[in-house]
Amino acid sequence: MVGDSGIISIIFCFASAILQNFDLDRFLFFIGPSNSGKSTGIQFFDSLFMPNSVITKTFSEFSSQFGLADIPEKEPRIIVIRDSESKASEKATAILKSLVSNGEPVAIQRKFMTSVDYIFKGGVIIASNYSTIFQRTGRGVLEKRMIPIEFNKIIPPDSQKEIGELFPKNELGFFIALALRFDKRFVLNTLRMAHRTEIVGDNQALLTESSIHTSVLQFIEKSLLRKEGAFVFSGFTSKERRGDLKSIAGEYEKYLEIYNPNQTVEAAANLRDKFQTVLNYLGWTTTQPIVSPDRGRIKVNLNNGKSIQRRGYKNLAWKNEGDQPQEYDQSQEDDQPQSGTSVTGVTVGTSQSHSGTVGMSQEYGEENPKYIGITL
16 A cells, blocks of 8 residues: 555546546545545545536445436536445446446436436546445456555544645645646556555655645745736846845745745746746736736846846735845856846936835935846
Protein backbone atom coordinates (compact mmCIF):
# COMPACT_ATOMS: atom_id res chain seq x y z
CA MET A 1 0.00 0.00 0.00
CA VAL A 2 1.34 3.46 -0.87
CA GLY A 3 1.98 6.09 1.80
CA ASP A 4 0.04 9.28 2.49
CA SER A 5 1.85 11.28 -0.21
CA GLY A 6 1.10 8.57 -2.76
CA ILE A 7 -2.58 8.56 -1.76
CA ILE A 8 -2.82 12.32 -2.23
CA SER A 9 -1.16 12.06 -5.63
CA ILE A 10 -3.57 9.33 -6.75
CA ILE A 11 -6.62 11.30 -5.60
CA PHE A 12 -5.36 14.48 -7.28
CA CYS A 13 -4.65 12.64 -10.54
CA PHE A 14 -8.05 10.92 -10.45
CA ALA A 15 -9.73 14.31 -10.01
CA SER A 16 -7.63 15.80 -12.81
CA ALA A 17 -8.57 12.94 -15.15
CA ILE A 18 -12.28 13.53 -14.51
CA LEU A 19 -11.96 17.30 -14.94
CA GLN A 20 -10.14 16.81 -18.25
CA ASN A 21 -12.43 14.00 -19.49
CA PHE A 22 -9.66 11.41 -19.80
CA ASP A 23 -10.60 7.75 -20.32
CA LEU A 24 -9.86 6.40 -16.85
CA ASP A 25 -10.38 2.61 -17.04
CA ARG A 26 -9.97 2.73 -13.25
CA PHE A 27 -12.07 3.33 -10.13
CA LEU A 28 -11.18 4.27 -6.56
CA PHE A 29 -11.96 1.83 -3.75
CA PHE A 30 -11.75 3.49 -0.31
CA ILE A 31 -11.37 0.87 2.44
CA GLY A 32 -11.27 1.48 6.17
CA PRO A 33 -13.20 1.64 9.44
CA SER A 34 -15.72 4.34 10.31
CA ASN A 35 -14.31 7.81 11.11
CA SER A 36 -11.15 7.18 9.12
CA GLY A 37 -11.63 9.88 6.46
CA LYS A 38 -13.34 7.98 3.63
CA SER A 39 -16.34 10.29 3.56
CA THR A 40 -14.11 13.36 3.65
CA GLY A 41 -12.21 12.01 0.66
CA ILE A 42 -15.49 11.66 -1.25
CA GLN A 43 -16.59 15.15 -0.14
CA PHE A 44 -13.50 16.51 -1.87
CA PHE A 45 -14.88 15.19 -5.16
CA ASP A 46 -18.38 16.43 -4.25
CA SER A 47 -16.99 19.95 -3.92
CA LEU A 48 -15.36 19.91 -7.37
CA PHE A 49 -18.62 19.62 -9.30
CA MET A 50 -22.20 20.84 -9.35
CA PRO A 51 -24.54 18.75 -7.15
CA ASN A 52 -26.23 16.94 -10.06
CA SER A 53 -22.85 15.96 -11.49
CA VAL A 54 -22.17 13.56 -8.60
CA ILE A 55 -24.80 10.89 -8.00
CA THR A 56 -24.94 8.27 -5.26
CA LYS A 57 -25.90 4.66 -5.98
CA THR A 58 -25.86 1.29 -4.20
CA PHE A 59 -24.90 -2.17 -5.42
CA SER A 60 -28.56 -3.18 -5.21
CA GLU A 61 -29.41 -0.38 -7.67
CA PHE A 62 -26.69 -1.67 -9.98
CA SER A 63 -28.51 -5.01 -10.01
CA SER A 64 -32.11 -3.75 -10.15
CA GLN A 65 -34.06 -3.27 -13.37
CA PHE A 66 -34.36 0.52 -13.25
CA GLY A 67 -31.61 1.33 -10.75
CA LEU A 68 -29.50 3.25 -13.28
CA ALA A 69 -32.37 4.80 -15.25
CA ASP A 70 -31.46 8.38 -14.32
CA ILE A 71 -27.83 8.18 -15.46
CA PRO A 72 -28.35 8.87 -19.21
CA GLU A 73 -30.43 11.96 -18.42
CA LYS A 74 -28.18 13.40 -15.70
CA GLU A 75 -24.90 12.43 -17.40
CA PRO A 76 -22.96 12.55 -14.12
CA ARG A 77 -19.22 13.08 -13.90
CA ILE A 78 -18.90 10.80 -10.86
CA ILE A 79 -20.89 7.82 -9.56
CA VAL A 80 -20.35 7.13 -5.85
CA ILE A 81 -21.24 4.16 -3.66
CA ARG A 82 -20.87 5.48 -0.11
CA ASP A 83 -20.20 3.18 2.85
CA SER A 84 -21.34 -0.01 1.18
CA GLU A 85 -22.22 -2.73 3.67
CA SER A 86 -23.49 -5.31 1.19
CA LYS A 87 -21.48 -7.45 -1.18
CA ALA A 88 -21.60 -6.88 -4.91
CA SER A 89 -23.51 -9.50 -6.86
CA GLU A 90 -22.14 -10.90 -10.10
CA LYS A 91 -24.53 -8.68 -12.06
CA ALA A 92 -23.49 -5.57 -10.11
CA THR A 93 -19.83 -6.46 -10.70
CA ALA A 94 -20.43 -6.82 -14.44
CA ILE A 95 -22.20 -3.44 -14.55
CA LEU A 96 -19.36 -1.85 -12.58
CA LYS A 97 -16.76 -3.27 -14.97
CA SER A 98 -18.60 -1.79 -17.95
CA LEU A 99 -19.00 1.60 -16.26
CA VAL A 100 -15.33 1.96 -15.37
CA SER A 101 -14.09 0.76 -18.76
CA ASN A 102 -15.14 4.13 -20.28
CA GLY A 103 -15.81 2.47 -23.61
CA GLU A 104 -18.14 -0.43 -22.99
CA PRO A 105 -21.86 0.32 -23.40
CA VAL A 106 -24.16 -0.45 -20.50
CA ALA A 107 -27.72 -1.52 -21.31
CA ILE A 108 -29.90 0.74 -19.14
CA GLN A 109 -33.62 0.15 -18.85
CA ARG A 110 -35.91 3.10 -18.18
CA LYS A 111 -39.48 2.92 -16.95
CA PHE A 112 -42.04 3.70 -19.68
CA MET A 113 -39.17 4.58 -22.02
CA THR A 114 -36.99 2.68 -24.45
CA SER A 115 -33.77 1.22 -23.08
CA VAL A 116 -30.45 2.73 -24.15
CA ASP A 117 -26.88 1.55 -24.51
CA TYR A 118 -25.02 4.16 -22.48
CA ILE A 119 -21.25 4.72 -22.36
CA PHE A 120 -20.17 6.35 -19.10
CA LYS A 121 -17.21 8.74 -19.39
CA GLY A 122 -16.78 9.75 -15.75
CA GLY A 123 -15.26 8.28 -12.60
CA VAL A 124 -16.51 5.76 -10.04
CA ILE A 125 -15.68 5.83 -6.32
CA ILE A 126 -16.68 3.10 -3.87
CA ALA A 127 -16.24 3.31 -0.10
CA SER A 128 -16.68 0.48 2.38
CA ASN A 129 -15.62 -0.68 5.82
CA TYR A 130 -14.86 -4.08 4.33
CA SER A 131 -12.39 -5.24 1.71
CA THR A 132 -14.45 -8.35 0.96
CA ILE A 133 -17.47 -6.74 -0.71
CA PHE A 134 -16.41 -8.26 -4.05
CA GLN A 135 -16.66 -12.00 -4.52
CA ARG A 136 -13.47 -13.81 -5.48
CA THR A 137 -14.39 -14.07 -9.16
CA GLY A 138 -15.61 -10.49 -9.22
CA ARG A 139 -12.42 -9.19 -7.63
CA GLY A 140 -10.42 -10.98 -10.31
CA VAL A 141 -12.47 -9.29 -13.04
CA LEU A 142 -11.94 -5.86 -11.45
CA GLU A 143 -8.35 -6.30 -10.29
CA LYS A 144 -6.71 -4.30 -13.08
CA ARG A 145 -9.30 -1.53 -12.81
CA MET A 146 -9.41 -1.17 -9.03
CA ILE A 147 -7.26 1.36 -7.15
CA PRO A 148 -7.58 0.35 -3.48
CA ILE A 149 -6.82 3.13 -1.00
CA GLU A 150 -6.68 2.12 2.64
CA PHE A 151 -7.84 4.53 5.36
CA ASN A 152 -6.47 2.76 8.43
CA LYS A 153 -6.32 5.55 11.02
CA ILE A 154 -9.41 6.32 13.09
CA ILE A 155 -9.76 10.07 13.62
CA PRO A 156 -10.99 11.10 17.11
CA PRO A 157 -14.17 13.22 17.08
CA ASP A 158 -12.38 16.32 18.41
CA SER A 159 -9.86 16.10 15.53
CA GLN A 160 -12.35 15.63 12.71
CA LYS A 161 -12.71 18.54 10.27
CA GLU A 162 -15.11 19.52 7.53
CA ILE A 163 -13.87 19.55 3.95
CA GLY A 164 -14.10 23.37 3.94
CA GLU A 165 -11.53 23.56 6.72
CA LEU A 166 -9.15 21.14 5.01
CA PHE A 167 -9.63 22.61 1.54
CA PRO A 168 -10.80 26.27 1.64
CA LYS A 169 -12.73 27.53 -1.38
CA ASN A 170 -9.90 29.73 -2.64
CA GLU A 171 -7.52 26.77 -2.63
CA LEU A 172 -10.16 24.53 -4.21
CA GLY A 173 -10.55 26.90 -7.15
CA PHE A 174 -6.80 27.10 -7.48
CA PHE A 175 -6.53 23.31 -7.47
CA ILE A 176 -9.04 23.08 -10.32
CA ALA A 177 -7.01 25.58 -12.35
CA LEU A 178 -3.85 23.60 -11.60
CA ALA A 179 -5.44 20.19 -12.26
CA LEU A 180 -6.47 21.31 -15.73
CA ARG A 181 -2.76 21.73 -16.51
CA PHE A 182 -1.71 18.22 -15.42
CA ASP A 183 -0.07 16.30 -18.24
CA LYS A 184 -2.33 13.56 -19.61
CA ARG A 185 0.37 10.90 -19.86
CA PHE A 186 1.56 11.55 -16.31
CA VAL A 187 -2.00 11.40 -14.92
CA LEU A 188 -2.92 8.15 -16.66
CA ASN A 189 0.41 6.46 -15.91
CA THR A 190 0.02 7.37 -12.24
CA LEU A 191 -3.43 5.81 -12.08
CA ARG A 192 -2.48 2.72 -14.06
CA MET A 193 0.52 2.06 -11.81
CA ALA A 194 -1.30 3.00 -8.60
CA HIS A 195 -0.96 -0.47 -7.08
CA ARG A 196 2.83 -0.17 -7.21
CA THR A 197 4.77 1.62 -4.49
CA GLU A 198 7.24 3.00 -7.05
CA ILE A 199 4.82 5.80 -7.90
CA VAL A 200 5.38 7.50 -4.55
CA GLY A 201 8.73 8.93 -5.55
CA ASP A 202 7.50 9.87 -9.01
CA ASN A 203 4.59 11.80 -7.57
CA GLN A 204 6.65 13.92 -5.19
CA ALA A 205 7.09 16.39 -8.05
CA LEU A 206 3.31 16.74 -8.33
CA LEU A 207 2.91 17.45 -4.62
CA THR A 208 5.78 19.95 -4.66
CA GLU A 209 4.31 21.69 -7.71
CA SER A 210 0.95 22.07 -5.98
CA SER A 211 2.45 23.40 -2.72
CA ILE A 212 4.59 25.96 -4.57
CA HIS A 213 1.58 27.36 -6.42
CA THR A 214 -0.30 27.56 -3.12
CA SER A 215 2.59 29.46 -1.49
CA VAL A 216 2.68 31.94 -4.37
CA LEU A 217 -1.09 32.42 -4.10
CA GLN A 218 -0.92 33.06 -0.36
CA PHE A 219 1.98 35.49 -0.84
CA ILE A 220 0.06 37.49 -3.46
CA GLU A 221 -3.07 37.64 -1.31
CA LYS A 222 -1.03 38.86 1.65
CA SER A 223 1.27 41.34 -0.07
CA LEU A 224 -0.09 42.62 -3.40
CA LEU A 225 -3.14 44.29 -4.89
CA ARG A 226 -4.21 45.64 -8.25
CA LYS A 227 -3.96 49.40 -8.69
CA GLU A 228 -4.37 51.41 -11.87
CA GLY A 229 -1.10 53.04 -12.92
CA ALA A 230 1.00 51.33 -10.25
CA PHE A 231 4.15 49.31 -10.85
CA VAL A 232 6.25 46.81 -8.90
CA PHE A 233 9.62 45.34 -9.79
CA SER A 234 9.73 41.61 -10.50
CA GLY A 235 13.32 40.73 -9.55
CA PHE A 236 13.05 37.16 -10.81
CA THR A 237 16.76 36.77 -11.56
CA SER A 238 18.99 35.88 -8.61
CA LYS A 239 21.12 39.00 -9.15
CA GLU A 240 18.09 41.28 -8.91
CA ARG A 241 16.64 39.30 -6.02
CA ARG A 242 19.77 39.84 -3.91
CA GLY A 243 19.59 43.63 -4.21
CA ASP A 244 17.82 45.97 -1.81
CA LEU A 245 15.43 47.24 -4.48
CA LYS A 246 12.08 45.89 -3.36
CA SER A 247 10.84 43.23 -5.77
CA ILE A 248 8.31 40.41 -5.98
CA ALA A 249 10.93 37.66 -5.91
CA GLY A 250 12.86 39.27 -3.06
CA GLU A 251 9.76 39.72 -0.90
CA TYR A 252 8.58 36.21 -1.76
CA GLU A 253 11.89 34.81 -0.53
CA LYS A 254 11.46 36.70 2.76
CA TYR A 255 7.88 35.41 2.97
CA LEU A 256 9.09 31.81 2.65
CA GLU A 257 11.70 32.31 5.37
CA ILE A 258 8.91 33.23 7.79
CA TYR A 259 5.95 31.10 6.73
CA ASN A 260 7.48 28.13 4.92
CA PRO A 261 11.19 27.82 5.80
CA ASN A 262 11.48 24.33 4.29
CA GLN A 263 10.63 25.59 0.82
CA THR A 264 13.27 27.26 -1.34
CA VAL A 265 12.76 29.79 -4.11
CA GLU A 266 12.90 28.24 -7.56
CA ALA A 267 14.90 29.30 -10.59
CA ALA A 268 13.85 32.56 -12.23
CA ALA A 269 11.96 31.07 -15.19
CA ASN A 270 10.03 28.58 -13.03
CA LEU A 271 9.06 31.18 -10.44
CA ARG A 272 7.98 33.63 -13.14
CA ASP A 273 5.79 30.96 -14.77
CA LYS A 274 4.16 30.01 -11.46
CA PHE A 275 3.56 33.66 -10.60
CA GLN A 276 1.89 34.13 -13.99
CA THR A 277 -0.23 30.99 -13.48
CA VAL A 278 -1.56 32.31 -10.17
CA LEU A 279 -2.27 35.75 -11.67
CA ASN A 280 -4.25 34.02 -14.42
CA TYR A 281 -6.18 31.99 -11.83
CA LEU A 282 -7.06 35.14 -9.88
CA GLY A 283 -8.37 36.73 -13.06
CA TRP A 284 -5.97 39.66 -12.73
CA THR A 285 -4.68 39.23 -16.29
CA THR A 286 -8.13 39.31 -17.93
CA THR A 287 -10.16 41.88 -15.95
CA GLN A 288 -9.53 45.58 -15.40
CA PRO A 289 -7.12 46.86 -14.30
CA ILE A 290 -5.14 44.22 -16.17
CA VAL A 291 -1.89 43.17 -14.50
CA SER A 292 0.78 42.53 -17.10
CA PRO A 293 4.57 42.28 -17.24
CA ASP A 294 6.14 45.38 -18.78
CA ARG A 295 8.14 44.29 -21.82
CA GLY A 296 10.42 47.29 -21.43
CA ARG A 297 12.50 48.23 -18.42
CA ILE A 298 12.00 50.89 -15.76
CA LYS A 299 14.99 53.19 -15.37
CA VAL A 300 16.09 53.80 -11.77
CA ASN A 301 18.51 56.70 -11.22
CA LEU A 302 20.72 56.15 -8.17
CA ASN A 303 22.19 58.89 -6.00
CA ASN A 304 25.71 57.91 -7.07
CA GLY A 305 25.01 59.22 -10.54
CA LYS A 306 24.51 55.81 -12.10
CA SER A 307 21.31 54.11 -13.14
CA ILE A 308 19.88 50.63 -13.47
CA GLN A 309 16.97 49.26 -15.44
CA ARG A 310 14.56 46.66 -14.13
CA ARG A 311 11.49 44.84 -15.39
CA GLY A 312 8.25 44.54 -13.47
CA TYR A 313 4.44 44.41 -13.54
CA LYS A 314 2.06 47.21 -14.44
CA ASN A 315 -1.10 47.90 -12.40
CA LEU A 316 0.28 45.98 -9.41
CA ALA A 317 1.08 47.56 -6.03
CA TRP A 318 2.19 46.58 -2.54
CA LYS A 319 -0.63 46.43 0.00
CA ASN A 320 1.48 48.31 2.52
CA GLU A 321 2.26 51.50 0.63
CA GLY A 322 4.57 52.55 3.43
CA ASP A 323 6.93 49.77 2.40
CA GLN A 324 9.64 51.51 0.43
CA PRO A 325 12.54 49.84 -1.37
CA GLN A 326 15.90 50.70 0.08
CA GLU A 327 18.81 52.05 -1.94
CA TYR A 328 19.97 49.52 -4.48
CA ASP A 329 23.60 48.46 -4.08
CA GLN A 330 25.21 49.14 -7.45
CA SER A 331 28.28 47.10 -6.46
CA GLN A 332 26.21 43.95 -6.83
CA GLU A 333 25.90 44.56 -10.57
CA ASP A 334 28.29 42.39 -12.56
CA ASP A 335 27.83 44.33 -15.76
CA GLN A 336 26.47 47.59 -17.09
CA PRO A 337 22.71 48.05 -17.25
CA GLN A 338 21.19 46.84 -20.47
CA SER A 339 19.55 49.35 -22.72
CA GLY A 340 15.80 49.18 -22.61
CA THR A 341 12.63 51.04 -23.31
CA SER A 342 11.88 54.00 -21.05
CA VAL A 343 8.17 54.72 -20.89
CA THR A 344 7.83 58.49 -20.88
CA GLY A 345 5.52 59.99 -18.32
CA VAL A 346 6.07 60.62 -14.62
CA THR A 347 9.37 61.19 -12.85
CA VAL A 348 9.64 60.51 -9.12
CA GLY A 349 12.14 63.08 -7.85
CA THR A 350 13.52 64.57 -4.65
CA SER A 351 11.65 66.71 -2.14
CA GLN A 352 8.24 65.58 -3.40
CA SER A 353 5.47 63.29 -2.21
CA HIS A 354 4.13 60.78 -4.71
CA SER A 355 1.32 58.35 -3.99
CA GLY A 356 0.64 55.27 -6.07
CA THR A 357 3.49 55.80 -8.52
CA VAL A 358 5.39 52.55 -9.05
CA GLY A 359 3.65 51.19 -5.98
CA MET A 360 5.28 53.71 -3.62
CA SER A 361 4.07 56.43 -1.28
CA GLN A 362 6.78 58.30 0.60
CA GLU A 363 8.41 61.72 0.74
CA TYR A 364 11.96 62.04 -0.53
CA GLY A 365 13.98 64.85 1.01
CA GLU A 366 17.35 66.17 -0.02
CA GLU A 367 18.75 65.40 3.42
CA ASN A 368 18.24 61.67 2.99
CA PRO A 369 17.67 60.89 -0.68
CA LYS A 370 17.28 57.26 -1.66
CA TYR A 371 16.73 57.76 -5.36
CA ILE A 372 17.37 60.77 -7.50
CA GLY A 373 14.51 59.56 -9.64
CA ILE A 374 12.54 56.71 -11.08
CA THR A 375 11.54 57.41 -14.65
CA LEU A 376 8.47 55.69 -16.04
